[in-house]
Amino acid sequence: MPKHEKGTPKEIANRCKSKGLQKLRWFCQMCNKQCRDQNGFKCHLTSESHQRQLLLFAENQNSYLRQFSKEFEGNFMHILRHTFGTKRIRANEVYQEYIKDKGHVHMNSTVWHTLTGFVMYLGSSGKCKIDENEKGWHIQYIDQEEEIRKSKAQQKAKNEKDDEERMNENSPASNRKSQARSSEDEVIKFAFQSTSKLKEKEKAVVVDTKSFMNEVKQEFKPDIKPRPSTSKAMVN
Incomplete structure (x- = not known):
């Protein structure tokens, strides 16, 4: 079929059609060719160039499908x-x-x-x-980037909250530990005071016992009279 002369109404109409969007079912992706109607698409399918592209597609069809x-x-x-x-x-x-x-x-x-x-x-x-x-x-x-930013902000807020709760939990524990230490110090101090008092009492008992024994010795000490010397008797 001969082509219409340039500038004729039929040629202008065909040119406008080619600029617009054509039927998607009449498009060959392998050859990247758009046909205007069903008849033109059938003619393209039987062309030698299309057959060569089909052979290439058959060799590695998975690769072409992934790419498209x-x-x-x-x-x-x-x-x-x-x-x-x-x-x-x-x-x-x-x-x-x-x-x-x-x-x-x-x-x-x-x-x-x-x-x-x-x-x-x-x-x-x-x-x-x-x-x-x-x-x-x-x-x-x-928006994946926005979701990532939100997740990071949520994780940061959660970590800060966990740290704050951990600090709040540790504060009463530290107070209880300090109170326990102070009470232990008081008990030890009291124990030292009690042992020192016991030692003083023991010393007092020992002193009293010694004085008592000295008194007893003084009471039961026998009177010893001096014996006459032998030198005076011999002179008389």
């Missing part, structure tokens, strides 16, 4: 984080914003075949808060 899935998730989360922030939003609104880029990675080339499956993955991995109602799935971005 990583790019899809990264671009989707970038729009969610920078456009909507932590606001609760319908997942389909974020997806519509994502596919406005003609060069985006299509979901049919990732491990997630539906938007619902991708949303459930975001919820199970802890990257978003998800919920469902009559309007569909809603997602809310979880």
Whole structure:
């Protein structure tokens, strides 16, 4: 089929269509080619270039799937984080914003075949808060850095509280220890005083006993008269 001449209404219409967003099901991710209709997509699938890309994909399909899935998730989360922030939003609104880029990675080339499956993955991995109602799935971005800051602040507050409670618990114990030490000192002092008094009493008893024995000796001491010297008797 010959191409329309430049500037004709048909050529302008075709050019406008090529600039806009085309049907996602007519896009080939391996060849990065967008087809305008079903007929053009069928022709592309039978082309030699597409067959070569299929052979490359068949050799290491897991690697390609991981690469496409990583790019899809990264671009989707970038729009969610920078456009909507932590606001609760319908997942389909974020997806519509994502596919406005003609060069985006299509979901049919990732491990997630539906938007619902991708949303459930975001919820199970802890990257978003998800919920469902009559309007569909809603997602809310979880700021990991903010969560880390909050957890650190909570841990710091908990540690400070534990330290304060520990200090309060130790204060009465230290008071009781000091009181116990003072009472022990008083007991020891009293014991020293009692032993010193006992020693004084023992000394007093010993002194009294000695004086009593001296008195007894004085009372029972026999009178000894002096004997006459032998020298005087011989002179007489």
